[in-house]
Amino acid sequence: MATQLRKAPGSGDLYSVMELILDRGLVIDAYVRVSLVGIELLTIDLRVVVASVDTFIRYAEAMERLGWHERERSPSAGLPDMLGDGMTSHAVNRGSQRLAGAISGDRSSNGRSGGGRSTSAMEVAGKAAKEGLSRLKDSFTEDSSDPGDDVQDDDDERQEMRAAPRAARDRNGAENHRRPKRRGVGNDGAGVKPQQEMPRRKEVRAH
Amino acid sequence: MNNSWYLYGIVRSPLAKTRKAALGIGVGDPPAKVKSVSHQQIAAVVSEVSSDAPPGAQVRGLRRDMTAHTSVLERLMAHTTVLPVRFGVCIPSRHELVENILRSQYDWLDQQLERLAGAVELTLRITYKEDEVLRELQQQQPVLSGAGRLSGTRRYQRVTYSDQIERGQRIAAAVQVKREQESQALVAHLRPLAREVAVSRPPSDMTVLKASFLVDRQSVEQMDQAIESLYKKMKRLADFEYVGPLPPYSFASMRLPYGG
Numbered sequence: 001m002a003t004q005l006r007k008a009p010g011s012g013d014l015y016s017v018m019e020l021i022l023d024r025g026l027v028i029d030a031y032v033r034v035s036l037v038g039i040e041l042l043t044i045d046l047r048v049v050v051a052s053v054d055t056f057i058r059y060a061e062a063m064e065r066l067g068w069h070e071r072e073r074s075p076s077a078g079l080p081d082m083l084g085d086g087m088t089s090h091a092v093n094r095g096s097q098r099l100a101g102a103i104s105g106d107r108s109s110n111g112r113s114g115g116g117r118s119t120s121a122m123e124v125a126g127k128a129a130k131e132g133l134s135r136l137k138d139s140f141t142e143d144s145s146d147p148g149d150d151v152q153d154d155d156d157e158r159q160e161m162r163a164a165p166r167a168a169r170d171r172n173g174a175e176n177h178r179r180p181k182r183r184g185v186g187n188d189g190a191g192v193k194p195q196q197e198m199p200r201r202k203e204v205r206a207h
Numbered sequence: 208m209n210n211s212w213y214l215y216g217i218v219r220s221p222l223a224k225t226r227k228a229a230l231g232i233g234v235g236d237p238p239a240k241v242k243s244v245s246h247q248q249i250a251a252v253v254s255e256v257s258s259d260a261p262p263g264a265q266v267r268g269l270r271r272d273m274t275a276h277t278s279v280l281e282r283l284m285a286h287t288t289v290l291p292v293r294f295g296v297c298i299p300s301r302h303e304l305v306e307n308i309l310r311s312q313y314d315w316l317d318q319q320l321e322r323l324a325g326a327v328e329l330t331l332r333i334t335y336k337e338d339e340v341l342r343e344l345q346q347q348q349p350v351l352s353g354a355g356r357l358s359g360t361r362r363y364q365r366v367t368y369s370d371q372i373e374r375g376q377r378i379a380a381a382v383q384v385k386r387e388q389e390s391q392a393l394v395a396h397l398r399p400l401a402r403e404v405a406v407s408r409p410p411s412d413m414t415v416l417k418a419s420f421l422v423d424r425q426s427v428e429q430m431d432q433a434i435e436s437l438y439k440k441m442k443r444l445a446d447f448e449y450v451g452p453l454p455p456y457s458f459a460s461m462r463l464p465y466g467g
Contacts, residue, residue, distance in 0.1 A: 006329070006449045010281055016330070016450045017277050024228055024456040025293040028218070028308065028463045056375025057410060059341065062353060063378055066342050087333060 211297040212253040212304050215241070216454065217281045217290040217316050220250035226286045233279050234272040239253040241279055244301065246309035249316050252283060253304070256297060285385060288324045290316065291454040312463055323458060326402055326421050329430055333393070333415040335386065339444045340412035340413070344381050351378050379412060390416045393437065400430050405457045417444055419457035 009017050213234050221245055222230075230241035230252065239254040276294050278398050283289040298304040309316070344351055351374070386409070398404050401420040409417055422430050438447050 003449060005438055006431055006451060009277065009450055009453050014274060014277075016448070017453065018273060020330075020453065020456040021273060021276055021291075021294040023290040023293075024460040026459050026461060027293045028214070028296050028298075056372045056379060058375070060343050060371035060375040062338060063345060063374070066338065066345055081423040131334075175421055 210255050210257050211299050212251075212301060213239075213251045213256045214296045214298055215254075215276060216283060216292050216423070217320065218243070218250050218252060218283060218287050219320055220245040220248050222250060222287070226283075228285060228396045229282055231279065231282055232275070234275045236271065238275055241442075244304055244309070246305055247313065248322055249309060249313065249320065251304055251309060252289070253277065253298070254279075275425070284327065284452065284454045287318055288326070289454050290319050290323060290459050291456045306325075311373060315463075318356075319459065319461075323421070326423055326455060326458075327427065327452035328455040329401075329420045329422050329427065329449070330453065331397075331420065331434065331458075332417045332448040333441070334411070334446050334448075335382070335413040335415060335444060337413055340382060341378065342387070344378065344385065344443060348381060351381055382412060386413075386415045390457050394418065396437070397430070397433060400426060402432055403458055421458045422451075424452070456466055 007016065215233065220243070227243065230243065232238040233241045233254040235254070235256050239256060241252060241254045243250040243252050245251075273294060280289055280291050298308065375435040390406075390409075394404060394406060397418075397420065401422045403421040405419045405421075407419075409415075420430065434447070434449055441447075
C-alpha cells in the first residue's frame with residue numbers, strides 16, 4: 001500500500017537531495033575539480049546556528065504569548081474579568097511577583113537552568129547575550145513606536161496588562177525586520193533552507 | 208582537447224544491455240552521454256566533460272548539473288546497487304580512472320558494493336512545530352512560561368529583557384531535553400527495521416531527528432508503515448519529512464585514498 005508520507009526524490013524538489021550529493025557519497029580527494037566555491041558557502045548556510053540570543057528571546061516571548069492565550073480562554077481569568085474586577089487583577093499581579101521572585105531565586109542558584117544539560121553553544125550564547133544586551137535593547141527601543149510605549153509610563157496596571165501582549169507582538173514585528181539581514185546568503189538554491197523556516201514562523205504570528 | 212571523466216558512481220559489472228541503454232545523459236551543457244568503464248566485476252559510471260569548453264558548458268555547482276547528477280544515480284538505483292560518488296568529482300583521464308580507482312581500490316569497492324547490495328536509503332527529518340512544543344512544555348512545566356513580568360514601571364523594558372533571555376535559555380534547555388529523549392526513542396523503535404542507521408547532528412533546535420536508514424528494498428513498505436504510525440501519534444507536535452528511495456549516499460560517505 002503506497003504511503004503519502006514518503007516523497008520520492010525525483011519529484012522535482014532538489015533541496016532534499018542537495019545536501020546528500022554535496023555532503024555525502026564517496027569522496028575521492030584529489031579529484032574534486034568542479035568549481036565548488038559557491039557550494040561551500042551554501043553548505044555552511046545549511047548548517048543553521050543552533051542557539052542564539054534571538055532564539056532565547058523568541059522562546060520567552062512565545063511562551064508569554066501562549067500564556068496569555070491560555071488565560072484568555074479560561075473564563076475565570078479572561079481579560080474582561082481583569083478589567084472588570086479590580087481585586088482579581090491585583091491578585092494576579094501579586095502571584096506574578098511571587099513567581100518572578102521564585103525564578104530569580106532559581107537564577108542565582110543555577111540549579112534549574114539545566115546547567116548540566118546546557119550545551120556549550122548555549123553557554124556561549126548566554127555570555128554573548130549579556131554582552132550584546134544594551135546593543136539589542138537600543139535597536140528595540142528605536143524600532144518600537146507603538147502606543148504601548150507611552151502606556152509604560154502610565155501607572156495604571158490594568159492598562160499595562162492590556163498593552164503588554166500587543167507590545168510583545170510589536171517587538172516580534174520589529175525583530176522580523178532585522179531577521180532577514182542576519183540570514184545573509186540567498187542565491188539560487190542557496191536560500192531554500194532559511195526560507196523554509198520563515199514561512200513556519202509567519203504562520204505562528206498570524207494567531 | 209582536454210577531456211575529463213565526470214564520475215557519478217560505482218556499480219557491478221557487467222551492466223545488462225537494458226541498463227546501459229538506461230544510462231541516459233548527464234552533466235554539462237549540452238548534457239553528455241553517460242557511459243560505463245569496467246574493470247573485472249566493477250564499473251565506473253561516467254560522462255565526458257571538456258575543460259576547454261566555455262564556462263557555461265562545463266560542470267558547475269548549478270541546479271542543472273546537480274539535477275543531472277541525481278537523475279543518473281536514481282536511474283541506476285532503479286536497476287542495480289550503486290555506490291554514489293559525491294557531486295563534482297572529475298578524473299583527468301581514462302587511464303587514471305582505471306588504474307588509480309578501479310584497479311588499485313578494487314577490493315574495497317567490491318566490498319562496499321556487497322555491503323550495499325539490495326538496499327536503498329530512506330531519510331527522515333522530524334521537526335517540532337515551535338508553538339505546539341512550547342505549549343506542551345508550558346502545560347508540563349508551568350514555571351517555564353513565567354507569569355508576565357516583574358512589577359511594571361518605567362524600567363519595564365530593561366528589566367524584562369535580561370529576564371527574558373534567561374527564561375528563554377531555560378525553555379531552550381527544556382526543549383533540548385525533550386527532543387533528545389524523543390530522538391533516542393524514535394531511533395530505538397526504527398533501528399530494527401533497517402540494516403544500518405546514520406543519525407545526523409540536528410541542524411536546528413527544533414529538530415527532533417535527522418537520520419538516514421539503509422533499508423532492504425523489500426523492507427521499505429514496512430518502514431513506511433512504522434513511520435506512518437509515528438506520524439499519526441506525533442503530527443500535532445511535529446512535521447515529518449520522509450524521502451526515498453535514494454541511492455545510499457549516507458552509507459557511502461568515505462574518502463577513497465588517491466592512487467595506490
